[in-house]
Amino acid sequence: MELVLSIAIGALGGSGVWLLLRPRTFQVIIGLTLLSYAVNLFILSMGRLKVDMAPILQKGEAGDLASYADPLPQALVLTAIVISFATTALFLVVLLASRGLTGTDHVDGREREW
């Protein structure tokens, strides 16, 4: 499971960074989205990986920490998802405005002259 998660974070993060550095605004926004997926998975893994364990205490069996998943990273991930979703949506609007105003989807608002 650790291996699968690491590969997933690595693949998402790597593609995200590559796309982020591309010159088209659409590539940048997809890059940011992929990166935020990678970061969300990363945060989750920072609470130590546990399989089949609840992050909340079950009724009547309080006690052993080893049988619970850490709830805090899950709460952090939830907040991070909401925030990155909202800011990405905002970025999308600016992207469209930029496309409309400059007539190109290059991140600098003008095509490079070779």
Place this chain on the structure above:
Amino acid sequence: MVIAWADHLAILPILLPLAAGAGLLLVEERHRALKAAISLATTVALAGIVTALFHRLEAVPQEVIVYRLAGWPAPFGIVLVVDRLTVLMLMLTSGLALASLIFSLVRWSRAGVHYLSLFQFLLMGLNGAFLTGDLFNLFVFFELLLAASYGLALHGSGIVRVRAGLHYIAINLAASLLFLIGVSLIYSATGTLNMADLAMRIPGLDAGDRMLMEAGSAILGIAFLVKAGMWPLSFWLPTTYAAAAPPVAAMFAIMSKLGIYVILRLWLLLFGDAAGASSDFGGMALLAIGGATVLFGMIGILASQDLGRLTGFAVLISSGTILAVIAIGDADLTGPAIYYMISSTLAIGAMFMLIELIERGRDPGADMLAVTREAYGDDSEEDPLKMEEIGIAIPATITVLGLCFLSCALVLAGMPPLSGFIGKFAILSAAFSVPGQGQDAVPVTAFTWLLLALLMVSGIVTLMAMTRAGIRTLWIPQERTTPMVHLAEIAPIILLLAGCLALTIQADPVLRYMNAAASAAHSPADYVRGVLTDPETGAIRSPDSGGGP
């Protein structure tokens, strides 16, 4: 637990702008006077609250006010912490906000919708980030103020703003992701996100966790350095600040200082003298980055043609100077650095608003001209033929604008008699203090001389650039119409500069207060004890096993 009403003062700087901003959304745009009155009243009330907080902090014996949300004890609940450094930043924010708001009410608030709401949300985010006592809430408040700032950066629209805004948003989104990575690494290594709790746990970390924690802090630091505009993460800053509407740019001046504030607070808290093996982690890097930023800012300020970019680079010089000075890690230097930060922020804020008034007189379509000039990459100045007409009396408006420009230049360059000089002088005098003059002296090293050179040269370079720009825009008479300047537009600029003047006249008590703030930040035992003391039992919560969660 019973809390007196006055204890809730600490959360008001967050709640009040939130309520006002949300309320303003419900008022239609055509009720302009009502909206203006609400936002003005809120901002004035905010200044009052912060002043009350200042006096309250003086009254409490332990030098720190801790506000526990819903009364939960510290490492488990959310805390807001007020100490002297926080109060100083809050006062600076509300002062600058008041000036910027008055300025924008005349014209700029009508350049687009919901300006006043976004302005209040920006204030909420700033105040929250200054007040919060744990890392994750810091992230949330950062995102809040960034989201508001995205809207404000685009306020007024136009190609230049949208293009600069696109870069600004992309960079800050990437920086936010770094922020999250840093926070989660620190959590996985220490098992807590409360800043005071972190400060207690860090000395006891074992080697493996310490490495993770330091890596996390370094990544976290990058996120703040992007915000503060440190080289080489600062190429977006002059463009964005120059493109933003002037009152917005004035508020952005304090957003850069937020990055500096967080670094100052966290670095001293987590990696101060008490941090054991991690003590002074990254100090050299901060020093080098600060120096490089000043160098980059100097080159940029000399190269910039228009006033907006020039001021943008002045932001970089100011941020870099402060970072380099605090990175030396001595409480005697940090106090003057805070003084310098406050005076330069006021001057930069005034400068951004002043530019618009000056540019307004140059050409009725100055905005349009700037746009086309940038779009076609043409940086040539107005044709030199107009230089012949010497001898036209400068009208009174121009005189006032010129005097304001002169004052800004003096503060930014650090020339006497205004506060910029006192800030730089105090830094250098602390850096070169000899033993036996009261406080323990800082050892004079090669870095001290480097710092001296940096402060002096950056001052001269700023003066040169500002003089050149001043001659070009104000002195050389052109075919200019006298700008139509509303009293409410020049008043906030004079207010900010009067702040600089007050800092100069009251330099002694102000510096003493800032030195106290700095020494409290350098020895955070009181801060940690204040946050972690259980309000009911009075016992300090000691760190348990340390280690991971």
